[in-house]
Structures are given as structure tokens and as C-alpha cells.
Amino acid sequence: MDAATQGQIIRRARTRRGLSQAVLAGLIGRSESWLSQVERGKHKVNSHDVLTRLAEVLPVSVADLTGGEDEAPVDRRFAGATQIERAMLRYTSLESIIAETGEERTMDVARLQAEADRAYADYQATRYAEVARRLPRLIRDVEAAARGRRGDRPVACSARAQVYNTAAAVLKRVGRHDLAWQAADRAMSAAEWADDTLLAAVGAYRLAYVLVSRKRPAEAADLAMGAAYALERRMRPGTAEELSVYGGLHLAAATAAAAEYDRAAIPRFLAAAGRAADRLGGDFNHHGTAFGPTNVEMHRISTAVAVGDAQTAIDAGEVLDPSSIPVGLIGRRVQVKLDIARGYTQRRMDSAAVNSLLEAEAMAPQLVRHDPATFEVLTELLRREHRPSTPELRPLCQRAGVA
Numbered sequence: 001m002d003a004a005t006q007g008q009i010i011r012r013a014r015t016r017r018g019l020s021q022a023v024l025a026g027l028i029g030r031s032e033s034w035l036s037q038v039e040r041g042k043h044k045v046n047s048h049d050v051l052t053r054l055a056e057v058l059p060v061s062v063a064d065l066t067g068g069e070d071e072a073p074v075d076r077r078f079a080g081a082t083q084i085e086r087a088m089l090r091y092t093s094l095e096s097i098i099a100e101t102g103e104e105r106t107m108d109v110a111r112l113q114a115e116a117d118r119a120y121a122d123y124q125a126t127r128y129a130e131v132a133r134r135l136p137r138l139i140r141d142v143e144a145a146a147r148g149r150r151g152d153r154p155v156a157c158s159a160r161a162q163v164y165n166t167a168a169a170v171l172k173r174v175g176r177h178d179l180a181w182q183a184a185d186r187a188m189s190a191a192e193w194a195d196d197t198l199l200a201a202v203g204a205y206r207l208a209y210v211l212v213s214r215k216r217p218a219e220a221a222d223l224a225m226g227a228a229y230a231l232e233r234r235m236r237p238g239t240a241e242e243l244s245v246y247g248g249l250h251l252a253a254a255t256a257a258a259a260e261y262d263r264a265a266i267p268r269f270l271a272a273a274g275r276a277a278d279r280l281g282g283d284f285n286h287h288g289t290a291f292g293p294t295n296v297e298m299h300r301i302s303t304a305v306a307v308g309d310a311q312t313a314i315d316a317g318e319v320l321d322p323s324s325i326p327v328g329l330i331g332r333r334v335q336v337k338l339d340i341a342r343g344y345t346q347r348r349m350d351s352a353a354v355n356s357l358l359e360a361e362a363m364a365p366q367l368v369r370h371d372p373a374t375f376e377v378l379t380e381l382l383r384r385e386h387r388p389s390t391p392e393l394r395p396l397c398q399r400a401g402v403a
Contacts, residue, residue, distance in 0.1 A: 002044070084132060109155045142160040174371075181207075208252035224253040250270070298320070369400045
């Protein structure tokens with residue numbers, strides 16, 4: 001494909017998205033003048049990293065921008081995902097069912113639930129390697145327990161839903177969106193078998209974020225709001241757990257709207273989440289949602305940076321106090337620093353971006369190393385590195401696995 005044709009495709013896609021050249025350039029880490037040259041056919045985009053970012057933002061496929069085939073995504077860094085995948089591919093508990101032997105493994109369901117809760121706490125504390133170590137055995141055990149014929153099967157299915165919600169969360173975080181979708185779908189199925197309405201809404205909350213990561217924001221918003229409306233009908237006036245999940249679903253919908261650059265929908269969803277947070281009266285972690293007024297503000301920052309409103313994200317992030325978030329929720333606390341770093345990068349304030357990333361690394365090194373969005377930020381900062389002003393960037397990139 002020649003430069004002129006590529007430029008026309010990019011311009012049409014940008015216009016269709018309703019993005020200005022300045023906003024699109026900021027989102028992909030380039031200058032407005034550079035993008036103008038690309039759209040006028042004066043410069044051709046050959047960098048795979050830039051093509052990938054353009055494809056994600058516009059959204060089109062890389063093949064649309066090059067006239068060739070899309071490259072298969074590569075799982076670069078989190079080895080634990082392979083072990084989780086292997087556990088998900090095993091169906092040994094079906095053997096006794098198919099053979100009708102009547103043999104069942106005796107499972108301590110209360111222990112399974114406690115271990116499932118512990119694994120999710122490890123995820124929220126950004127101990128991803130520990131989560132990956134725990135999950136394969138947990139997946140095997142909850143599958144066996146949930147397929148049994150005993151009276152505690154609903155409780156076992158509840159534990160199964162929690163295990164797969166944890167798997168979906170960590171797999172999404174490390175960029176294995178294909179596996180994350182499978183895990184989230186299993187969590188939804190398990191919640192149905194558990195006959196637990198609120199647990200099903202939790203599954204919808206998790207699956208909505210996974211769908212956004214799989215570039216399905218419209219489906220994510222539909223799922224989240226469908227679950228929210230269903231939950232609203234039973235909230236009179238609503239328990240703390242119900243309010244947390246209800247508010248979390250609106251935050252998921254806001255995230256989906258940001259992925260679609262729907263600037264009208266974002267404040268509407270955030271406002272609904274804010275009202276739920278006000279009724280809740282504080283920051284909690286019911287059903288692993290980390291929901292409360294602070295998390296609403298955190299999503300105000302993340303959605304702003306997602307649509308290219310970097311200054312709004314920076315201004316809000318610099319004054320936000322995350323100390324009221326429960327202590328163990330390190331991932332939530334650190335995400336603000338990552339979002340601010342992304343905003344600084346869009347504004348080409350590289351020294352401030354590096355400082356924010358270093359603060360994040362000090363609190364959650366595994367999150368900085370494995371988060372795909374942070375990998376992209378570091379790649380962009382390294383591409384335009386100015387060593388005198390960012391002397392700590394290169395060592396940080398090396399620790400994070402960025403070449």
C-alpha cells in the first residue's frame with residue numbers, strides 16, 4: 001500500500017471516530033504535524049508499534065492500514081498464563097460422569113471458597129506470580145467439586161465462579177485477552193449453576209471489562225447495563241453488596257464508552273456510579289469491586305486519558321487521595337499512577353511520566369512489568385528518549401522487559 005492510500009484510510013477512520021488530529025496524535029504518541037503529513041501521503045507509517053496503536057484507536061485492523069495480513073499477537077512476558085491455560089484445557093472430572101462410575105472426589109467446599117478468596121486477594125495485591133501458582137490446582141479442584149452430585153453443589157459452583165473470575169482478571173491484566181474471555185464466560189456459567197443472582201451480576205461486571213479488552217466495547221456496555229438494570233429491580237433500597245456491584249457495572253459501562261470515544265455517555269455512567277457510591281457511603285471491596293467514591297474518581301481519570309483528554313486526567317490525578325481505598329487493593333491504587341503517566345506521555349511531559357512510573361513500580365513491580373498499556377507507554381518513552389532529562393527511563397524499561 002502506498003503512502004497516499006494509507007493516509008486516506010487513516011483520515012477517513014479518524015473522521016468517522018470524531019477525533020481531531022491533535023487528539024489522535026496524542027493517543028498514539030506522535031505529534032500533530034507528523035499525523036498531518038501521514039494523512040496527506042507525505043509520510044508512510046511502517047512501525048508495527050505505531051500501526052498497532054492506530055488500529056486500536058480508530059479501530060481498524062493492521063491489515064487495513066498495510067494491505068497485508070494481521071500479525072498474530074504474541075504473549076511476551078507472563079509465563080504463568082501458560083499454566084493457567086493448561087489447567088483450563090483439562091477435563092478429567094468428566095471421565096467419571098461419562099463412564100457413570102459414580103466415583104466422586106471428596107472436596108472440602110469451604111476450603112475451596114477460602115482459597116478462591118485468597119487467590120483474588122493476591123490478584124488485587126498485584127501478586128500475579130502467586131495467583132498463577134495457585135490457580136491451576138484450584139481450577140482442577142473446583143471443576144471436580146462443581147460436577148459432583150452432592151447437596152453442596154451450589155456452593156461449589158459459587159467457588160468455581162470466584163476462581164474463574166480471578167483467572168479472567170489476571171489474564172486480562174497481563175494481556176491474554178483470549179483466555180480471559182474463556183475464563184469470564186466460565187465464571188458466568190458457574191454463577192448460573194450456583195443460582196446466585198448477585199454472583200451472576202459480578203460475572204457480568206468482570207466479563208464487561210474483558211470484552212472491552214477484546215475490542216468489543218458496544219457488547220460490553222450492553223452487558224453491563226443489562227445486568228445493572230436487572231439488579232436495580234431488586235434493590236429496595238439495596239444492600240452494600242448490591243450497591244457495589246451496581247456501581248461497578250456503571251464503571252464498566254463508562255470504560256466501554258471511553259473505548260468507543262462516546263464522550264456523551266461517559267459522564268452519564270460516571271454520574272450513576274457516583275450516586276451509588278454516595279448511597280454506599282465509603283470505599284469498600286464488596287465482591288472484589290473496590291467500589292466507592294474514590295474508585296469513581298479513578299475511573300474519571302482513566303476514561304479521560306482513554307479519550308485523549310490528558311490534561312483533565314493529569315489535573316484530577318494529581319489531587320486524588322487514594323488512601324481511603326482498602327489497604328490490600330494495591331492494583332487500584334497504582335492504576336492511578338499508570339493513568340497519570342499515560343496522560344503525561346500524551347502531553348510529551350516525559351520526565352513527569354517516568355517519575356510516575358517509578359512510583360508505580362515501587363508499589364507494584366509485577367503490575368508495571370506485565371500491564372500491556374504500560375508496556376506501550378514505556379516503548380513510546382524509550383523511542384523518543386532524551387537521556388539527560390530521563391536518566392532512569394532505560395533501567396526502568398530493562399526491568400519491565402521493554403527492549
